[in-house]
């Protein structure tokens with residue numbers, strides 16, 4: 756059976772992230788693989804830049820600091836060394852693809868809410884990651 760060597764799991768730092776990391780961690784242990792964790796901060800200017808004429812840099816710094824702390828605490832909880840924790844800035848799908856390429860990951864693990872109907876058509880991060888990935892993608896069912 757194909758065994759994975761480098762796994763990257765993407766977390767949005769919500770409560771559900773623990774489930775996603777735990778699943779990835781279990782697969783990494785079974786395969787004796789290296790486990791990396793990535794969180795992507797979406798720049799506020801990307802989301803609101805065109806609409807609200809405001810300087811977001813202070814808020815952005817605070818968000819980044821907060822995300823750094825949360826990612827570090829995830830790392831400590833699952834004994835993942837700091838060089839395998841990645842904080843990226845940009846659009847989640849493309850940054851997750853980027854880090855997967857950078858570390859030559861052979862598996863990406865994401866959470867999926869199993870949306871249906873319109874929400875599915877509009878797309879989710881898990882969908883976005885699946886499309887365009889150069890390696891296997893595992894969507895861990897989270898939430899309702």
Ligand code: AMP
Nearest residue numbers: 765766767794795847865866879880881
């Ligand atoms: P969503 O489709 O936004 O509900 O997110 C589903 C999954 O995509 C999450 O469980 C994560 O695995 C991943 N994801 C969403 N947003 C981010 C983010 N900002 N950084 C890293 N992964 C993310």
